[in-house]
Amino acid sequence: MTRRLPALAKYAALLVAAVLTLGPVWWTFTTSLRPAAESFSLPPSFFPTSPDFSSYAAVFEQIAVPLLVLNSALVTGVVALGQMLTAAMAGYVFARMEFRGKNLLFAIVLSTMMVPVQVTIVPVFMIIRGMGLSDTLLALILPAIPTAFGTFLMRQYFLGLPLELGEAAALDGASPWRTFFSIYAPLALSGMAIVGVLAFNYHWNEFFRPLIFMISEQNYTLPLGLVTLQGNLGTGSISVVLAGVILSMVPAVVVFLFGQRYLREGLTAGSSK
Amino acid sequence: MTTDRDSALLRWLFLAPTMLGIGIFVVLPIVGSLVLAFFRWDIITAPQFVGLANFTAMATDRTVGISFLNTAVFVLFAVTAQLVVAMLLAVLVSSRMPGWLRVFFRSTFFFPLVLSAASVSILMKYLFNESYGVINWLLSLLGIPAVPWLTSPQWAMVVVIAVYVWQNFGFSFLLFVGGLSAIPTEVYEAGSIDGATGWRQFRHLTLPLVSPTVLVASVMAIISALQVFDQPYVLTRGGPGDSTRTVVMVIYESAFRELEFGRASAIGLVLMILIMLVTAVQFRLARRFVFYQ
Numbered sequence: 001m002t003r004r005l006p007a008l009a010k011y012a013a014l015l016v017a018a019v020l021t022l023g024p025v026w027w028t029f030t031t032s033l034r035p036a037a038e039s040f041s042l043p044p045s046f047f048p049t050s051p052d053f054s055s056y057a058a059v060f061e062q063i064a065v066p067l068l069v070l071n072s073a074l075v076t077g078v079v080a081l082g083q084m085l086t087a088a089m090a091g092y093v094f095a096r097m098e099f100r101g102k103n104l105l106f107a108i109v110l111s112t113m114m115v116p117v118q119v120t121i122v123p124v125f126m127i128i129r130g131m132g133l134s135d136t137l138l139a140l141i142l143p144a145i146p147t148a149f150g151t152f153l154m155r156q157y158f159l160g161l162p163l164e165l166g167e168a169a170a171l172d173g174a175s176p177w178r179t180f181f182s183i184y185a186p187l188a189l190s191g192m193a194i195v196g197v198l199a200f201n202y203h204w205n206e207f208f209r210p211l212i213f214m215i216s217e218q219n220y221t222l223p224l225g226l227v228t229l230q231g232n233l234g235t236g237s238i239s240v241v242l243a244g245v246i247l248s249m250v251p252a253v254v255v256f257l258f259g260q261r262y263l264r265e266g267l268t269a270g271s272s273k
Numbered sequence: 274m275t276t277d278r279d280s281a282l283l284r285w286l287f288l289a290p291t292m293l294g295i296g297i298f299v300v301l302p303i304v305g306s307l308v309l310a311f312f313r314w315d316i317i318t319a320p321q322f323v324g325l326a327n328f329t330a331m332a333t334d335r336t337v338g339i340s341f342l343n344t345a346v347f348v349l350f351a352v353t354a355q356l357v358v359a360m361l362l363a364v365l366v367s368s369r370m371p372g373w374l375r376v377f378f379r380s381t382f383f384f385p386l387v388l389s390a391a392s393v394s395i396l397m398k399y400l401f402n403e404s405y406g407v408i409n410w411l412l413s414l415l416g417i418p419a420v421p422w423l424t425s426p427q428w429a430m431v432v433v434i435a436v437y438v439w440q441n442f443g444f445s446f447l448l449f450v451g452g453l454s455a456i457p458t459e460v461y462e463a464g465s466i467d468g469a470t471g472w473r474q475f476r477h478l479t480l481p482l483v484s485p486t487v488l489v490a491s492v493m494a495i496i497s498a499l500q501v502f503d504q505p506y507v508l509t510r511g512g513p514g515d516s517t518r519t520v521v522m523v524i525y526e527s528a529f530r531e532l533e534f535g536r537a538s539a540i541g542l543v544l545m546i547l548i549m550l551v552t553a554v555q556f557r558l559a560r561r562f563v564f565y566q
Contacts, residue, residue: 014365017358018381021439025388027407028396044407086294089287097284105292112299114552118500118521119541122528123305124298126316146294176280205389207503208521212529223391227507230395238399245392256387260380263387268447 025249032056032242055243065244067218068225072204073251075140075221080199082145084192091154092180092188096166106155113148121212128213139213140221144203150195153269157191158184194266197259204252222248306545309538316532327539337540339515340523343430347519348498351434351441355494356487358442363449364475379450383443390440394507397436398423401508423509426516433505433517440504441497445490452486453479492555496548520544 027044033051059065094106117124124143133139161184169179210224220228226244256263310327314320331337366378385393400407401422409419422428456479464478480487502521505511511518511526520540528537 010365010368010370014362014378017362018378021381021385024393024396024400024439025384027400031399042405042407042410044410086290090291093284093287097280099281099284105288108300109291109295112295112303114496114548115299115303115545116496116500116548118502118524119545119548120299120302120306121524122534122537122541123302123309125528126305126534127297127301143294143298146291146298148295148299151291176283180283201387205387205391207389207391207506208525211506212525223389226395227391230398230507241395242399245396248392249388252387252389256380256384260383264383264447267386267444268451 028242029246032239032246034239055237055239056247058237058240059243059247064218065225065247068220068222069247071137071219072222075137075144076200076203078141079144079203080196082141083147083150083199084196086145087147087150087154087195088185088188088192090151091156091191092158092184094151094155095158096184109148109151113152117209121209125212135213135215135219137219140203140206140209144199144209147195147199150199153195153266154188154191156269157188161187190262193259194262194269197255197262198266200255201252201263303545306538306542309535310542312535314534316534320535323535327536328543330536331539331543336515336518337523340518340520343516343518344499344501344520346430347434347437347501348495351437351498351501352491352494354434354438355442355445355498356491358438359445359490360449360487362442363446363453364479366446367450367453382446385440386443388440390503391507393440394436394504397432397439398508401432424513426513429509429513429517433501433508436508437498437501437504441494445494448486448490448493449483452483456482488555488558492551495551499544499548499551 027046030045030047032055033053034045035052035054090109094102094109128134128139128143131142133142165183165187166179169183174183205223206221207223207227210221214220214224217225217228226241226248229244230241309320311322311324312320313323313326362378362382366375366382401409403409403419403421403424406422408422412418412420420428422432460478460482461474464474500521501519502525505517505519505522506525509517511522521544524537524540524544527533527540
């Protein structure tokens, strides 16, 4: 469309937008490769002519980066797997089974889909405390596994799979378990991948809940640890903080490169309900 | 017979984790908020029933009032900027161009979405630093004096909005690209015969046809902007003064700094009602649009 738009103006606008989008991340990368003492100096370095990796070493010394990565990976991994499994199971039941109370239960799922974690955080904090899970990674994991949105997504996904497969299996005497595990679940893997990638993207980057639930530094996740590092260092050495920022982006970029399609599908799925 | 029993067992086992989880961690907290909002509780001493005091305090408390005002300003400007930027870029990316370029631009604009708001705010805080930040350095090349980005109340809000929009416009952009691709090319061919090109084409053909997408994108953008926390927390801690303190920041501070759990619940409740209202408006309007098409 807009075929007559002058090509030059069009590409110029897109290029400016692309530079503004990628520029800050590129600057972060090149500055993380400057020696710490020079990280303030202007003009900024946009091309790492003599890359200096000492900030990356410093990041591992000054904050317990391996521990932060481990905590983040543990929380994110368990939540993503947990969401994929529980959402697939619940979504399957809502899509394929008839029973009394089903509509009521599904209405509950749908109505909680829009409730953001920020508005229920106080009672959730009380519940976590009551369970004795304060300041443990389980405080981040457990409440994040049940997913109304994932359940909705998986239900849609199972509704799109042919009914005949299950009927044929049932005629052949397959149990309901077999019908799910060997016929429908394998076909729903890409739907589960959407749920998993979305969960990864959200929880790897999550800041609000870790800030509230994690008290001891040994339980910090990566974003929380980086914000703390920036606070502690003040304006000490930008390049160390930025090296940490770059490290935290690596897994997200990997998922972006290889799972972009799932991410796009998942993000836009919420708008077409 | 066994199959029926098996199905029932499978049904409940499969539903249990999700339904119990939603019950304990979403439904119960909503009910809990409703109750807690009428109490005063510092978690140490016994809760004390205070009636509507938490709500009336909200109306009179200066910080809470300012936070709602700040959030309103933030939502208005951030959502408008996000939608305009996203629509402009979506139209450009959907125009005729080589496939690889389209993929490149689409991926680029989507990229900030995968980063953490905390990390982005950290690096932006350096870029916007008054004395050694790259942005003031670039402005100085143009002869513009240093701007006190994070230390002046007005500019601090501008920075919070800019950083938020930088990270989130890609979401509306994705929705718009999807909406635009659903418009059949014949519409434009027919339109161009009638002389509808350029701005007129956009205004009279494209915009009406993508309006359902615009509606959905606006509502989703409003809902997520209403909950803004990470950016102002990392960039300004709500300051200078209270100039960038948002509603969720006040919920956080009331509960976990001042141990006013009842008041925090009351504010959370009001925010939830606002979000429900926006959602209700969406469903209302969406129905009309779907009929219309």
